[in-house]
Amino acid sequence: MSARRTVGRRLLVAVPVLAATSMGMFALGAASPYDPAEQYAGAAAFTATDENLAQLRANWGVDDPLPVQYWRWITNLVQGDLGWSITRHEPVTSVIAARAGWTLLLVGAALALVLVASLLLGTVAAYRRGGWLDRGLRAAAYAVEAMPVFWLALAAITVFALVLGWFPAGGLTDIAADGVHAGDVAHHLILPITVLAVSQAPWFLLFVRDSVADSLRDDHVLAARGRGLPGRTVLFGHALRTALLPFLTLIGTHLPELVGGAVLVETVFSLPGLGAVTVQAALGSDFPLLAAITLVTTAVVLTANLLTDLAYTAADPRVRLDG
Amino acid sequence: QDSNGGTIVVATAGEPDTLNPVLNYGVDGASLIFDGLVARDGRNELTPALAAALPDVSADGRTVTVKLRDGVVFHDGTPFTSADVVFTYRAVLDPKVDSTLRSDLDMLDAVEAPDASTVVFRLRYAYAPFLQRLTLGIVPATALQGQDINKSGFNRKPIGTGPYQVESWTAGDRLVLTANDRYFAGKPANRRVVVAFVADDNIRAQRTRAGEFDAAELAPKLAAGLGTVTGFTVHKVPTADYRGVMLPFGNPVTGDLAVRKALNTGVDRKAMVDGVLGGAGEPAYSPIPPTSAFADATVTGKPGADTATATGLLDAVGWVPGADGIRVKGGQKAAFTIMYPASDSLRKELALAVTADAKKLGIQVTPEGLTWDAITPRMKTDALVMGWGSPYDPDFVSYKLFGSKFAGEGYFNLGLYKSAETDKALQDGRDQADPAKRKDAYSRFQRQLAADVPWVFLTYLQHTYVVRSTVKGVQPRVEAHEHDVANSLWWNLHTWTKG
Amino acid sequence: MAELTMPRKRRLRPLSWLRPGTRGAALAAVVLATAILACLLVPLLWPLDQSAVALDRINQPPTWTHPAGTDDLGRDVAHRTLYGLRVSLLIGAVAALVATLIGGAVGAVAGTVGGWTDRILMRIVDTVAALPHLLLGIFIVAMLRPSLGAVILSIGLTHWLSTARIVRAELLSLRTRPFIDAAISGGASRVRVLTRHLLPHVLPRMALATTLMVPHAVWHETALSFLGLGLPPHLASLGNMINDGQRSLLTGAWWASLTPGLAIVVVTLAIAAVAAHWRDRLDPRVRAELQL
C-alpha cells in the first residue's frame, strides 16, 4: 500500500481515535475519586463550608452529567475554545502554550539523545557481545531501569552541580537573570535532558543490542564481510539495518513513558513543563486541561506511530503496511 | 551603583495557584504584593496598613468603620480608594467568584463606602475577631471591574499596593518581583525579589547548598545539615499548626472516655517531636498554641508517655487485658482504626507512633492510609489523624471544629463531639469583645476539651528555614499552616538587607 | 535402517547452568533463588509487625543487631526490605507477566490476522498510549478499590503496549518468510504457525520486555501507593521504603533508601542474567555464532 494512502487512512482514523481518547479521558476523570473543588481549595477545603464547595462545583459545572460536560467541551472545541483550567486558573490554551514547548524540548532532546546513544552503544555492544563493554552496558542498563529516576537526578545534581560546578542545579534560567536567553536555557537543560535520556535509555539500548546481536548471526552479514566491507559498514549498514524494527516500534509506545519520566525530571529540576501540570490536573479532575493534554498526546502518539510505521516499510520492505 | 540594594532569592515548595487575594492568595497578609486594611507585626499584633488607624468597632460589634490611608497608589499608578475595598470584599462574597474565603466571612452582611476614604463593614452578628479578617489584600477595582474575576489575566499579573510588583511569573519555576518605589511604608530595601519554586526538599537543599538562594524553607533534618555549612543560619519558627488524632464518638471504643483519656496520657509526644519531627516541634495538648495570648497554661501534660496512669484509667473502668494482651470490656475489644491521608507522610508517621504507643496500653490500633474520598464516609466511626490551627485568633477553626452545630458537616466536627460547655465557651469567645472575657471563655474551652478529649493533640510543628548569614533583618514570627510566598519567614522581606 | 534412530529430544535441564563456566549465571540464579526463598520463609521465621515503630532508635547506622540500620521511624531496614521484596516481587512479576501476556496476545493477533483486526487493535494501542497512565491507573483502582490485585491490574493493563507493537512488527516481517509458507503447506493451522514458528522468534524480545517491566512495575506501585491508590504507605514494599528513605538520603541516613534500592537493582540484575542465560541456551545459534 502506498505511503500516501496510509497517511490518508490514518488521518481519517485519527478522528475516531481522538474522540475515543477524549471521551475515555472524561470517563476516567468521572471515575476518579478526586473532588475538583477540594483540590482547588487545597488546605482551605477543611475550613470551607459544604455550601461554599458546592457553589464552586456549580460554577464549573462539574456536577453535570458526564455526557453534558463532554458535549459542552466538544461544542466549545469546535469553536476553537479549549476551555478553562480549574487547577491552573488559566485558559487551557495558555497553559499548553506556555508549557508544552519546554516539555517538547526536553522530551525531544532526550529522545534524540536516547536514539543516537542507544543505536551506537547497542550496536557496539552487540558487536562486542560477551565483552566487558557489552556486559558493563547491559548491567548498567538493568541497574538504571531498576533505579529511581530521582536518585539519578540527585546524583547528577550533587556531582555536576555541587562538586564539579559545571551545570546549574535546576531552574530554566539563571535565578538572577532577567529574560530567557538561548545559551542560558541550554546550559540549564543539559543536566535534565541527560538525566531523562539516561533513565529512558535502557529499553532502547537493550533492544537494539539484542536484535543487532541476532542479525549479526545471519548469513547476509557473513556475506557482507565476505565482500570485504569494513567492519563499521557491516555493523551499521547491514546488521543494524535489519535489526531496526523492534527499535522503531519502541519509539511510538515509549513516548508515554518518556513523558512520565519528564514529569519527574521537571519536578526535580523545577522546570515549567507540562509534566507537573498533568499530575495536578489528574488529581484535580481538571477535565478541560486533561482533555486538551490528552488531545495533544494523542496527536503526538498517532503521528509518532504513523511515522514509525512508515519507517518500518523503509527499514524492512518485507513488512506490508496496513492501516 | 544601586542604592536600593540588589536581589534577594528565596525558595519555597508551595507555588500559589493565583496571585489574586480574592481567590485566596495571601489572605492573611504579608503577601509582598498586596496590603490588607490591617497587617500584623512581628508578634502577630494587628497594625494599620491601608487603614489609617486600626478600625473602629461599634458598641454592638456589628459595624466596623475603617478610615483609609491617604496617598496610596497601586502599582499602575491609580489611587487607592474605598471603592477598591468595597470591590474586593464584594467580590469575595459573590457566589459567582470561585473563592473559599466566603466561608470565613459568613458574618459579613454588607460593605459600603460612604466616601472615598471610608469603608463601613456591616456584620450579621457581632464577631469579636473580625478585624483579623481585614488582612485580606485589596485589589484595584478599575483593573477588575466588569471582568470575570475567575478568569481574569489579573490573577497571574496582578496589581497591588504592596512593596513589590510582579515582573514575571513563570509557573513552575519562579516569581520575579521588583520594588515598588512608591510603597507607602517606604522604598523596599531590595530592588528585586525572586521566589523560586522548588517542590522537592532534597533538591531545594542541594540548590541552597550550591548558593542559589538567600533563604529557603527546608525540612528540619536537611536544614540541620545545612546549618553546619558556614554561611548559613537555621531558623526554627514556631507555628500554630497542630496535629492530633480525632477520636469519633460514634465508635464504641473511641467513644469511651477512659480510652480517650488513656490514649491522651499514654502517647509519647516528646518521642514524636524528636523522632518524627526531627526536633522541629513542640508537644500539643490543646488547639490553642502556647504562643497565643489565649493559651491556658493549666491545660498541659507530660511530654513523655505516662503509661502507668493510662493503664490505671483503663483498669479502673473495666478494660481488662485479654489473652492476646488486648483489653476487653463487656465483650468489646479495645481495637479501632486510625485513618491517615495516604499522601501525607507526616500524618502517616504520627499514626504509626500512636499505634505503637496504644499497643503498650493494650489497645489495638490499625493504621490505614486512604484517599480523602475513602476517608470521608468513615470519619464518624474511625479515628483520623488531622491537623489545623491558626495563630491569629482562637475562634478561627476551633469554632467549627468543636462546635456541636457543625457535627458531621464537611470536614468540621468529624467526630460528632457534642458538649454544651464547649459550645457555650466558643460562642462566648466570639460574642464578647472584651479581651479578658474572651480569654476566660477560651480557658473554659480548653479545659473542657481536656476533660472530654475529643481529640488527642500530639504536636505543634515548627517551620525551619536556612538563611544566608549575611542577610540582616530576619524576624521570625509564629506562622500559620499555610506559608509559601506569603506569610513565610520573609513576611518582612522588604526590610531585609544583604551584606 | 536399523542403525538409524530418532535423536533424543534435547531436554532442558534447568539446573545445568550451575555447571562451571557459567559462573555469572550460576551466581545470578543463586541470588534469585535466595531472594525468592527469603520472601517465602521470612514471614514464618521472622514475622513483621507492619505498623510497629520504635522512635527511640531512629536512623541508626548498620550494626550487628540491625544489619542495614534503622529508618526514620526506628524500623529495621533489613527486615522490612525482605518483606518489601515479597510484595514488590509479587507485584512486579505478576504485573510484568500480565502485561506481556496481553501485549503478546494483541501483537500476535494483529500481526497474524492483519487487515481490519490489525488496524483496530493498533488504534486501540494508540488510544491507550495517549491516555495518561496515572489516570488509567486511578480509574482501575477506583473501580476495584485499592488492593494488591488492583495495583497489579492497573500496572499490567497500562504496560502491554510496547510488547504488543514489538510482537506485531516482528510478526509482520516474519510472516512473509518462505519457511512460514513451508509450514502452511505442511498443514499447520494459523495458531500452530503462530506458536511454533512465529512466536519463538519474538520470544527473546518478549522476555527482555518482561524482565525490564519487573522493576518498572515496582515504581508504578510506589506512585500509586503515594496517591493512596496502591498499598497503604506504611506497608513494607520496596517502593514505599525507597520513597520514605528518600528524605534521609542527604541527611546521612542513606541506608534507609539504599538498602531497598539495592535490593531491587540486584534482583533485577539477577533476573536479567538468568533470563539471558536461558535465552542463550534456547537459541543454539549463540553457541555457534560467527566471529567478526
Added chain:
Amino acid sequence: MNGLAAHEVTVAYGRQTVLDRASIHIGPGETVGLRGPSGCGKSTLVRVLALLHRPDDGHVSIDGNPVTGARYRVAAAVRTRIGVLFQSPRSAADPRLSLADIIAEPLRATKAERIQDRVVELAYTAGLTTDLLRRQPHAVSDGQLQRACLARALAHRPDYLLCDEATTMLDASTQAHVAAVITDHQHRHGTGVLLITHDPALMHRWAHRVIDWPPDQAAPATAVEHADHH
C-alpha cells in the same frame, strides 16, 4: 478431471504481471517438466499451485474441485495433499528448529501418529545421516538441508509434489538418489510431480512431458520420449 491444475491464473506484484492467464495441468502419477528463463514466474506458479498465493485472477483446482482462497483459508487436509520443495532450502527452513523437528513439523501439525518412526523413516529415505538430525539448519550444508526439506515434503505422502529446482543443491549421485526416491513415491502413491529444472539431461531423463514457460511464447508442450528409468 483428475489432477492439479491452474486455470487462467493471473498474478501481479504491484504493476508487474508475472503470470498472465496461465494454465497448467498435472495429472496423477505424471511427471511434468517445466522450464523457462530465470525470472519468468515458475516459482510464482509453484506458490499458486501450492495454494500459498491467491492469484489475482483465475483459480486452482484439485481433482476437478476448484479451490477458493489460499493459505490458511484452505483446509489443512487439502493443503497437505500438495507437497512443495522450495527453491532455496535455506530460507524455507525455520532456523530455530533442528532437522528432525523440521521433518516432524507437518506430522505434528496434523497430529499424525508414530511421528518418531516416520521421521526416522523419512530421513533415511532422503539420505540423511542420524548425526544431522539434531543439528539446526545453520550447521548443515545446503544439500543436506535440501534433503531435509524433501523429507518434510514427503511427510504427508502428498498426491502432488512440486519440485522447484529441487536438485540443484545436490551432487549427481544424491540427485539420482532423490530422483529415485521421488519416482518410487510416485509409483506407490500415484503422485503427480511438477519438476522445474534447467538441466536438460535431468529433464529428459525424468519428465514425461515438458512445458516451456511462459507457455504462450514457447512451443506447445512437448512430450519427450523418455528412457526407461523404471
Added chain:
Amino acid sequence: MTAALTIDGLNVRFRLRDATVHAVTDLSLTLHRGELLAVVGESGCGKSVLAHAVLDLLPANAATTGTVQFGAGSRPVRELRGRHIGLIPQSPATALTPVRTGRSLLAETLRVHGRATTDADTVAAEAGLDPADLDRYPFQLSGGMAQRLATALAIAPDPAVLLADEPTAGLDRPLVDHTLDLLRRRCAAGTAVMLITHDLTAAQRVADTVAVMYASRIVEHRPADEFFTAPHHPYAAALLDSLPDRAFQPIPGHPPMLTDLPAGCAFAPRCPHASPDCAAQPAISDGAACHHPLSVVGAP
C-alpha cells in the same frame, strides 16, 4: 604460473555438543593465476566449509589449523576479502541483506573497493542481471536473479581469487553459459577461480583442473580433460556414472557421517574395489588418494 592461493594442511573441525564434525581434513592445494579449478563432490563433503575457511568466515565453534596463503603476501585475510579474494555464496536468498535493494548493495561494494558507483549497471549486466532489477529488494527477486546479484556483488571488486560456490544453481542454460563464460574471461585476465559445483557438465566445459572431495578430503585432483576421460578414484568414477545422462543411479550405500569417520579411506564401505589395505588412509599419488586407483586396476 604463479600461485594465487596456497592451502597447506588445512583442517576444519566443528565442535558440537556431543560430537566433532570433521569438515575439512588435511587439505592441501595450490591455485594458480588464470587457473579455473572445479571442486566437486558429494553434498555435505565440506566444499563450502573449505571456501569459508579460506576466507576466515567460519563460526565460533569451528577450529581451523593449517595455512592459507594468497599470492606471495602475508597479510591477514580480513584485509584481503573482497578486493583480493571474493566469494559467491551458495545461498543467495539468505546472503543478501533483506532490507536493502540490489543497487544499494552493489554501489556500496563498488564504493568500498574504490570503484565508481555508476559502474553498478555494467557489473550487473556482466553478471547477466538486468540493471533494472537492481532496484528490487532481495525478496522481490526470483531465485536466479538473486544468484546473479550475488555474482555481481562478488565480481564487483575485481578479486584476484574468486571462490564461486554454486554460481550457476537455479540459472537457465543461457545464463549458466553466460556465467561460465564470465568466469572463463576472468581467468583469462589472470584471476584464479575456484568453482564449487554439482554441475559436472559445467565443470567439464570450463575447468582447467578438477578436485574431487569426499568426506572432508580431496580424493582426486587432476587436470580436467584427464579427469573427465579417466577418473582415478572409484568415488569420482561412481559420481560421473550417476549423472542423468549416464546410469542415473546413486552410489550404493550411505554417505559417511563426518562425525564418525573411519581411520582409513572413507569411501571404502561403498567401494567395489575395497580391500583390507583401505583401513589405512591412502596418500595422494598420481593425483588421487586411493590404494586401488582405477587407471591401475583397470590397466591392462
